[in-house]
Amino acid sequence: MLFNLVRRSVVVCVVALLAALAASIAAAEFEETPSQVNLLPKYRQECAACHIAYPPGMLPAASWQRILGNLQHHFGTDASLDADSVRQISTWLAANSATDATAHAAPPEDRITRSSWFRQEHAEVPAAAWKRPMIKSASNCAACHTRAEQGNFNEHFIRLPQ
Template sequence: MPRPVHVCAVALVAALTASIAAAESERTFSQVNVLPRYRQECATCHLAYPPGMLPAASWQRILDNLQHHFGTDASLDADSVRQISTWLAANSAADAAAHAAPPEDRITRSHWFRQEHAEVPAAVWKRPMIKSASNCAACHTRAEQGNFNEHFIRIPQ
């Protein structure tokens, strides 16, 4: 018969392992079944950000204002906007409490983003190979696959 101390230790290890796995999975966003039109239209200028990085309301506001898309005219035809909007809404951040709409609907201003990058000094964002916090792929080597796990980070000098 197992001793109570051993049972508690095994339970504690299992709980910690599950907690670590959950934390690691938070850094991975599904990029499976990415809408081809979304990738075609959005990834020509920047990373096709995983829809789970923002709530549906933020994505909708972004699509409603493409003529002033963060300082650029990114206007699309109505059919493209409709398809992308539907897809983003279906795949956006589901947990409204954890992914509240950030100021100006900027991923880099969201609570979770700021928390994840709190240890990154401001000077790092200004390095020539990075340029800004929105350039995920500069440091996250698997960003294109939606994997932002810290094991795959390489910060350019």
Template structure:
């Protein structure tokens, strides 16, 4: 199968998954790429926060996140070895490789990455502290479709 045929087949499959309501959008180099979330990832990670699309961090960052689950940003998010391997492999396979996420952000935080800071430079410090927002990592406070992996500005609602 040629790369073009394979690519077309992937697009068709992604469209079908979207129609079934299991696909999530991730932004990649300005293009919208549909990526179904790994069910284990959705189950484990979205239980506490938005299941961030894997393209938001490079593979090295996801490896550090998965290696430090017992101290996951102040919380013990430990998982059994099989689940760590399954999620880690999926994250590494789908990690960001495009220009905006090549660099490993400070403290492996999406909110400290250069592209995130640049995209949110107009958000005031007061907005980040609003009770409805609380922090930059609470994407769903402003991005109404963040739970679907879609962070488009068309679906943006800044709390007052």
């Protein structure tokens, strides 16, 4: 009886330990791809017409705020929106923006592609590759990340067009 009880609590402990381990592995995976959050429909609708809906966790709140505050001069194009859409999107981006230390500093031009983590992750991409006709720009994530549209940047789904 006592033996049974001890054995049962050992089993419970092991199960709890495994669950904790699985959770921490899941958390680590998530850190690697901070990208898979449910997108605000308005964001998908308004901010994925010219490029993918960039994951909100890839820029700090200050960068998103500046971008949303200057949509008429948006990286060389006019991406203006009505005030209500801007407010909805801004609020959502702020709540889902980058929070970890590495991504916290606003990158030059508020570009994801100029943040230090981006440069590190892409250090092995040959400089000339960015200019290939199929790619055109580092901002064109989906040229190489075949599941970028789904917010999935996992290395298993990368294909470098020649």
